[in-house]
Amino acid sequence: MKNTALTILAGLGLATMAQAGSDYSPQPIPVAPAPSCLWTWFAGGSYGQIDGDDWDEDIYTLHIGIERKCADNPCGSHAFFLEVGYTEKDETFDIVFVPDPPVAVFVNEHDFEARIVPITLNYKYECSLAGNLNWYVGAGVGVALVDLDISGQNVDGSWDDTVFYGHIFAGLTYNVSESFEIYGGARYIFMDDPDVAGYDEALSLDEDVHYELGARFNF
Template sequence: MKYNTLLAAAALFAIPSGLKAGEAVSTNTQSYQAPMTTTQHQGWYLGAGVDYMFDAEEPFYNGHVGYDFGNGSSLFLESGWIGEEEDASFLFPFSADVDIVPVTINYKYEWMFNDHFGVYAGLGLGAANVDVSAGLASGDDWSFMAQAFAGVVYNVTPNFEIYAGARYMWIDDVSLLGTSIDDLDDVGLGAGIRFNF
């Protein structure tokens, strides 16, 4: 009888320690997180920018509207204006005003490193209207043009981005006021903004 009582008492004391032995043990496990996916905007966009053209030593103000196909490729129509004014001199007594309005259709490929930062490059073809006024004489001519561009882009939000880059612009021969101006080309650096819809 005493033996059974001792056994019962030992069993009562053993139950709490037995429960502790069966409690769950927490371990430190690391969860896997998938890498960030790149933004795949698809749809229309509208943008504007300004480039400083080194040969002309003038700004090129530009705007564009385009469509992003969602795989990094997009097409956009761009136009802008470069204005240059030459003061009268001893050899040329009239001031000259030169206005260039390029219109191009462009292909751009954009590659994103993450949801915010990426790079872009592209090519464009079109025509440029070159208008020259010197004293009482004036004239304008359309000429074939091409351009290449590349730069970096930063998506501030999915609908708003800023970009900065370089461009090379080439305009074929222009015939004005009885003279021919050989290939016009220039390099510029600039920046702009873009709104995605």
């Protein structure tokens, strides 16, 4: 009787172990899903041309910023960047000088050198157009540093001023790779007149158009 009971208990134990073993299977280690939206840094620059009544010169820009992209949203790109530009005008002009009393009229040649440095904080919204081609729009506000040097017989001096500067812009970008893109577009400029030796309007880019081509690296 005792042997029979031990045999029954042993059989039940073996059956339980076999049942438990048949139900067990290794479980995969859970992996957190990749985030759909990421913040990435970028830097770049552009070469452009300003088209205006008083200022028709080259302009160069450099920028650095951060961009938020969402993989599941073709229109999920929002970028914020700091940009610095540079444009200059260097020319020679004549100043007519009439003494008092007007015994004669003198025409003297003068050198005119002006520099404008826009510094702006910008926002850019970008959306997929087709394949690697995207469109973008944006705006920026900041200041422009204006410097003027005039050298000649009747006028010789330097002046500078800091004024409000802003722009709205739009264009196209092409993603050459995940880390490199090229872009082209246009900006419409808003700028206050600087107070520099009476050349206020001549040294303002207000209502001028800035055309540009550039490149950007994404990190």
